[in-house]
Amino acid sequence: MKLASKLTLAVTCAILAVLATNSFIRVQRELALFDEDMRRDGRILGRAIAGDAERAWSRSGVIDAIDQVLGANEREAHVTIRWVWLDVPPGHPQAPMVPTVTELADDVPLVLEWTPPGEEDTLFSYFPIRGPDGRVAAVELRESRAAERRYIRRTVLQATLATSALVVLAGLVTLGLGMALVGRPVRQLVEHARKVGQGDLSARLALRQQDEIGTLAAEMNAMTERLGRARAELEAETQAKVSAVEQLRHADRLATIGRLSAGIAHEVGTPLNVITGYARLIVDDVPAASPAREHAEIIGQQAHRVAAIVRQLLDFARPRPPAKAHHELGAIVARTVGMLDSIARKRGVQLERPAAIGPAAPAPVEVEVDDGQLQQVITNLVVNAIHASAPGQTVEIGIERGVGAPPPGHGGAPGPRVCVCVRDHGTGMDPEVQARIFDPFFTTKDVGEGTGLGLSVAHGIVREHGGWIEVSSAPGQGSTFRVCLPVAEEGADA
Template structure:
């Protein structure tokens, strides 16, 4: 039920209750007034007859009193009267439910009762006790029909009903019109404005210009809308700035990794450059046959392509790329990243291997460049954690696992990329803070402490998480959990 209808119903119930109570009080007062009026009339009549009744009592007792009353009644054509002697059961009241004891009680004080005859006519019997010769021998019963009184009561009742009906109609019309005009219509405007604000249409002027509470509410909603618009603009600007800063930090981290890789790549390029130089010297000497010249040229071309591939991998990794979502084979991505990191691993005397089957690809939906940056950071940290040489094993598989509470996902089947090293490991305190920005266990100048923090942010943006298990001098294992690509999973 709408608010206006509820207000109308509530007010109508209140009006009906008030008018009904007023009508009941009016009818009740009318009856009481009629009864009191009849009692007073009976008392006046008995007082007027008192001298006659006293004389009759002195002349012949209570028998002469009844005779005197009958004579007076025939002479005046007034209301029916009779003498009530409590000592005589024959004088008991005649009416349904009336007992002799009632007559004795009524004869002691002025009182009234109403009775109905068999024809349904109602009359009021008023008993006026008399004191004669210092005692109260009885009372005079005055019977007066209540035709006029009942008619007045009925007229009062009908008037009350008509008043109730009229007040109800008038109040209903006024309240209905007022509810629609003053309540329902402003509320509809305010509700429409709130819905528009909920859809993102901020900066709206007040929907109402009245000076009442609805006008104040409309002004408050408009002010809220303007503030929301300002806050949205601020949030959008801050979000854009944060994203740009985040991209810059990630690119800086990539360039830092590129600088680290450059030393390994330079060493890796030394062998093919020596081959190219030697073969070119032989060709320039002119001492080779045509077949040897052709063979040397092919060798030079092969080594040049090898150097080009190494440099291309390094440039591709260093290039700033936009975020793109694509189905990514984690096994292939891990192998490509290991190939890129092999020069750095060889230089540190680290054996870098991938334990995965190409026939069982594990795919996720994400940005291949950003995911490669995550793998590169983990491998780079693992190499630095093995100062005297060792092993780094990369495993790629899928597993059913319950995601942590910070991951809002209903799925329980994830891809896992696991990087395990045989390095120095970390303490429990270090593992608790390892993903915090600028936290590092390396010596000054060897790291900024942003690599793992950036990797963690990238994985979270892809709907996954990273966990770490490590013991001091027992090595470290990082596990990167990513949602499986549903489409590839279905295939």
């Protein structure tokens, strides 16, 4: 049974008990008063008639006295008044109706209830009349109690109706109040607790009650708030830990691959120089028409390619510290884009420099960077974007400024930053590829097209500058790479 119903039942029972007792006592009292009134009226009337009759008897005889009584009987409609002799045998027409009344004490009226055979209970009153000859008669008053019983029935009915109406009213009011003040808020509390239990910590209770339930709701809201904060902190900590572990793993891998690459580059470098040298000798010595000369030229070209890769490997293995100087970021971007324009056009892709990709319009942005290294980073991003684009598509390169927090695990406080943004509308990447793009030698390109070192080198360079690379991409929807560098407060405001 619900709380509001229990309250209603308890309050209704209590009110019913109080009202029923009160009504019972009131009805009893009214009945006693009614009875008392009836007896008193009878006594007054009987005494008056008996007095008149006694005086008439001694003044002008018993006939006059009896006439007096008969006259009174005609006057009084509600009472039957008779002259009775106490010394006549029962059954005599002037004998008392109540068979037990045979004698009366001097001047003391006798009032008693008696039910004549086949009738309702009736109130009989006898008032003695003493004649001059010493004979005793009496005035008999006979009053039906039907009126009293009607009065009882009416009073009880009224009391029952009033009590029932009050009980129903009190029940309805208690039920309404119980539902509004207890039922509904408790239901909301239960619903809220269920949501919190299911992990929804954004739910809040809006109870404006200034009572215990209101206090409980406020406490539950505060508890949910604290739980939400604790969960967010825990998630952030976990995320930071995962990122830190990932960074460590990455750094570890880079170090191992770096050592390996340095060894290979060293070992491969010398034989390569020999191959290149001998190829040049053959080209110089052999006549121009000879196929051997053409073969030697191919050997030389391929050896140069291998040498370029070895150089890249060495770059990756032994990154040199950036030689930072003040540069205008827009100028570096413009220079790089200009250099790559012909490569893009060859593949039918257009390089665009919109006024702004991000929220803030670019103004000259002074940054402290190694311009050669930064150019290397942007070049790799733009070349990747060109490779991912289909002929006819565009690659946008812009500068964004804003305020933001570095990614988890990177460290550092949120602050102003400037990002070089490279956006293409090409193949995009699925989450698996995205998770590995900064791994050294990870490439999806054909053999000879990419070494898979571009992004890992870029990552290292940007980190050395205190920045980071952000990526957003979806298969078939293109990719956006942002090279973000922290800038000083004045620089951001400029």
